[in-house]
Amino acid sequence: MTSATYRQASIHPDMEALADRDPGNELLWRADRRRLDAESLRDALLAVSGDLDPRLGGPSFKAPIDGEALEGLSMKGGAYQPSPPEECRRRSLYMFTKRGLIVPLMTTFDQCDTTVPTGKRDVSIVAPQALSLLNNGWVRGEADACAGLVLATASEAGPRVDDAWRRVLGRLPSAEEKEAALSHVMTQMAGDVARERLAWASLCQVLFNTNEFLSID
């Protein structure tokens, strides 16, 4: 992991020319772009929203599972008791895994079968992933938490957009991006000040859905 090759980014200043000579990146002239795996994605969502509990060690926690998802069990809701909410913000590393019932958000993002060793996980690209990141209650909750932090940082819209980009994507927005973001928040608010938090949560959620957030470049 300390080699120069491993530490490359997935974009290269000489991208076009090199892509022509070795399109499959067989010679590793750049890093292969990777999508966040299920555990990293969950951790990232918690981290950028200020919710991640970094405590090390100790017993596992049982992540909450939607009632809808429990309907597949023969005992339905009776089969699964989630841990208290304050336990559930720890890293996914500490998540309890029941082999017959894996947290849907995790399988959606290709968490593998837990009963066999898996040398290489799939990286699928399917609509249910989009649906999860757009509609799932927990994901929206994190977007709301992120919005809360953004709103607290500044009182002007411009700096707030900068803050959202900085938190979620680790950089400042370009001029076009900033304009689009401001327009988005305005439209989602629809002139109703009570919808302010919702509008900023909507922006944060869009950032969660970007390829940039989901990939390791």
Place this chain on the structure above:
Amino acid sequence: MPSPRPILRPAFPCGLSRREAIWEMGAGFAGLALSALLERDGFFARHAAGATPAANPLAPRAPHQAVPVKSVIFLLMNGAPSHIDTFDPKPTLDKYAGQSIPAEMKFINSGGRAMGKLTPACRPFKACGQSGIPISDFFPKMREHADKMAVIRSCHTDTHAHGSALVQMNTGKPLIGRPSLGSWVVYGLGTENQDMPGYVVLLDKRGGPIGGQPNWSSGFMPASFQGTLFRPVGNPILDLAVPADLGRDGQRRQLDLLAALNDEHMRSRPGGTELAARAASYELAYRMQAEAPAAVDLGEETAATLEAYGVHQEPTAEFGRNCLIARRLVERGVRFVQLYSGGGHLEETWDAHESVEKNHGRHAGETDQPIAALLTDLEQRGLLDSTLVVWGGEFGRMPFSEGEGKPGRNHNPYGFSMWMAGGGVKGGTIYGATDELGFAAVENRVHVHDIHATILALLGLDHTRLTYFHQGRDDRLTDVYGRVISEIMA
């Protein structure tokens, strides 16, 4: 120019198996001969059939052999109906009623339950249709479709416990972790309607099958092939509902902003096909949010149809609704639909330990009319030839009662019945037989692997060629087993 490689690559150090390496070395005449040998061996076909394009793993693909069947509806009678009381009449039981099962018949007594005496079927059979297939009194309406059915009476499986047997009926082995039948089917054929999941599972309201998610799992295959649970009312798929506080317009604006941001990101990253694919998946998700609820909305169905399926009466309302949804899904190009009759445990399923009369009376009452209506409806709409319908449970039941004087039956994995109807099936046939007591399959025995091989064959898929490279070998639904029962194929 890099040479073409199969998309699903074995994890060999140089990226090539020994066979491929030799092929690619192009060793002149010897190379040609080898290629021909490998071609005859089906080597290339194995690596091509089922190859998953990275952009869309569910794009429709042609089967190995062209057939009329496009979809499967698997009616799973969860809990295991008694074959002796449904599709396998045993007049000998009348003769030996009240006697003990012969000592030579060895078996596992599931749950260590009490053993009673040999007990005849609780309801009479009648020869039905022109073919004269005997069907129990439990299914007065299904009887009318006898000439469509190929009844297999010699089924057997490897385990006597529900959890493992359900998993075996669904995945081929009693251990969890393997892809389910529906996953293999969409892996091999993709699906016709890209705006809907290709593999849909409708559970019984009372609960899922024992074992849960592994029954519709994609196992070691990519998650895109797993079954999607459809709830029959309202928003059928998990996380499908557009959040109420945003509404469809609010979400559309999110998607538009997302597309703009992704576009910019992609511009500096040429060749990122997976980036484009992910962007496309958002548009599909947006469409699915509209299309999927429409599939379960029965508003456009006629009153006559709703009545035929028993949607507005008890006890057929729930299963009637599910059968009607199954027809609508198949109409919309969904590849594999699985319906569960019975959910949870014991009496909530076909698991008739207490009383076959009461238990099957209840569950047959829920399912007989809807299944008959489904067959009629498929036929009338010209869908029957392109749809394969499969009926059955995870095992059968014993010829002796459970305890003296108790009219229930314990589990029996050694012999049970299933039937198939629809495209490619030779209707009005009976295949295989159990012994005269209905204890074990003895003639033309059909293992679950054989059922699976046959279902795949009816879909035009050769079960020996539909493989997925996993843990160093070309694995398949039927592992190294499975025999296609051509006798029930038209």
